[in-house]
Amino acid sequence: MINIFLEYLKDKFPITEEELEMLSQVCTVKKLRRRQYLLQEGDVWQKNAFVAKGVLRTYRVDEKGTEHIIQFSIENWWAGDRQSYHSGLPSAFNIEALEDAEIVLIPKADFDRLQIEIPKFGEFTRALLERSFIASQNRIHASISYSAEEKYADFIKTYPDITNRIPQHMIASYLGISPETLSRIRNQIAKK
Amino acid sequence: MINIFLEYLKDKFPITEEELEMLSQVCTVKKLRRRQYLLQEGDVWQKNAFVAKGVLRTYRVDEKGTEHIIQFSIENWWAGDRQSYHSGLPSAFNIEALEDAEIVLIPKADFDRLQIEIPKFGEFTRALLERSFIASQNRIHASISYSAEEKYADFIKTYPDITNRIPQHMIASYLGISPETLSRIRNQIAKK
DNA sequence: CAAAACTCTTGATATTTATCAAGAGTTTAA
DNA sequence: TTAAACTCTTGATAAATATCAAGAGTTTTG
Numbered sequence: 001m002i003n004i005f006l007e008y009l010k011d012k013f014p015i016t017e018e019e020l021e022m023l024s025q026v027c028t029v030k031k032l033r034r035r036q037y038l039l040q041e042g043d044v045w046q047k048n049a050f051v052a053k054g055v056l057r058t059y060r061v062d063e064k065g066t067e068h069i070i071q072f073s074i075e076n077w078w079a080g081d082r083q084s085y086h087s088g089l090p091s092a093f094n095i096e097a098l099e100d101a102e103i104v105l106i107p108k109a110d111f112d113r114l115q116i117e118i119p120k121f122g123e124f125t126r127a128l129l130e131r132s133f134i135a136s137q138n139r140i141h142a143s144i145s146y147s148a149e150e151k152y153a154d155f156i157k158t159y160p161d162i163t164n165r166i167p168q169h170m171i172a173s174y175l176g177i178s179p180e181t182l183s184r185i186r187n188q189i190a191k192k
Numbered sequence: 193m194i195n196i197f198l199e200y201l202k203d204k205f206p207i208t209e210e211e212l213e214m215l216s217q218v219c220t221v222k223k224l225r226r227r228q229y230l231l232q233e234g235d236v237w238q239k240n241a242f243v244a245k246g247v248l249r250t251y252r253v254d255e256k257g258t259e260h261i262i263q264f265s266i267e268n269w270w271a272g273d274r275q276s277y278h279s280g281l282p283s284a285f286n287i288e289a290l291e292d293a294e295i296v297l298i299p300k301a302d303f304d305r306l307q308i309e310i311p312k313f314g315e316f317t318r319a320l321l322e323r324s325f326i327a328s329q330n331r332i333h334a335s336i337s338y339s340a341e342e343k344y345a346d347f348i349k350t351y352p353d354i355t356n357r358i359p360q361h362m363i364a365s366y367l368g369i370s371p372e373t374l375s376r377i378r379n380q381i382a383k384k
Numbered sequence: 385c386a387a388a389a390c391t392c393t394t395g396a397t398a399t400t401t402a403t404c405a406a407g408a409g410t411t412t413a414a
Numbered sequence: 415t416t417a418a419a420c421t422c423t424t425g426a427t428a429a430a431t432a433t434c435a436a437g438a439g440t441t442t443t444g
Contacts, residue, residue, distance in 0.1 A: 144368030176336030
């Protein structure tokens with residue numbers, strides 16, 4: 001599984017064999033069965049997690065007990081809680097495997113150090129962060145601008161690879177609409 | 193105005209006089225009258241903008257002509273369009289002054305170079321990006337989880353300094369609710 | 385300073401979306 | 415392999431929110 005991660009890195013930016021070795025030495029692999037948790041609310045998140053296989057969801061539970069999905073993560077994506085990572089405070093999130101998954105983990109201390117020791121790696125993670133931010137800005141735009149139907153259309157267009165791997169009611173949760181409403185929207189679309 | 197920016201930097205991370213000089217040499221100041229634009233849809237954004245004075249709003253216009261406010265920026269905040277900045281493509285955003293404003297501008301080429309030449313500056317802008325991302329995650333959470341009333345309560349709690357400086361209907365636009373609904377929400381809150 | 389533009393409110397009504405409830409089909413797991 | 419859990423759909427109804435329209439203050443600007 002670590003090889004998948006190393007291939008990913010090689011594909012993303014120029015990196016020497018020696019640097020790959022430095023990175024692989026700090027990696028560990030965590031296997032998750034469906035419905036197992038990578039992070040649970042209240043725990044502090046102090047690592048970086050690369051999804052080599054499987055699907056994860058990151059969600060919060062509100063006072064009424066309703067779950068709200070903040071993010072899905074599939075192969076070649078990252079997962080985690082940046083807020084807890086940087087603040088050292090307990091996380092408000094849960095990260096759960098929706099399929100059996102294999103995750104490459106790098107402890108915070110090693111990750112932060114290697115970003116300096118391997119400048120290209122530091123640049124890469126920064127570019128990743130830039131893109132994550134842009135994606136979240138786009139999601140905000142969709143969220144304040146679109147109707148429920150438009151939000152769903154935008155989702156399946158933006159994340160076609162995720163759409164078919166997760167239950168429909170979780171897409172509804174991600175979009176902030178009720179599962180019944182999403183079901184009816186799909187019904188309407190099908191009729192056209 | 194450049195001094196305000198330099199004071200801001202000194203306050204945020206350790207920086208030498210020489211480094212401050214390097215930065216100040218690439219800064220220019222742009223004065224904006226109320227309702228003037230810093231960026232207009234279709235233009236390419238290739239700079240960094242620090243708000244020394246005033247309030248800006250960043251918004252998009254949808255097909256129906258409705259404006260949706262993506263962000264407000266007040267003193268000591270940054271404004272811009274990261275998507276256009278990194279892609280070199282025309283921006284979909286407009287950035288407009290809501291009060292007379294003074295903006296410190298740094299061209300992309302200089303900014304990117306100085307991040308490397310002044311490592312602490314690079315670290316600082318990265319931390320800034322991390323915090324922006326976390327803030328946008330929180331906004332997404334509010335957007336998919338809260339009722340209109342809760343969104344408004346969250347906004348005035350999170351951004352008390354902005355609340356009183358901008359028209360109410362623009363807060364509604366930022367939250368993705370209609371101005372009439374916000375007016376009624378405030379009316380209800382006042383009755384309690 | 386007077387007209388125009390902007391801002392907020394309020395009422396009436398329409399539309400969108402949520403909630404509650406039940407049932408059918410699937411998948412999961414003891 | 416069968417009961418339990420999960421998933422999706424559909425109907426009835428309720429609640430939240432948007433839209434349209436008008437009017438009263440306020441601010442801006444020529």
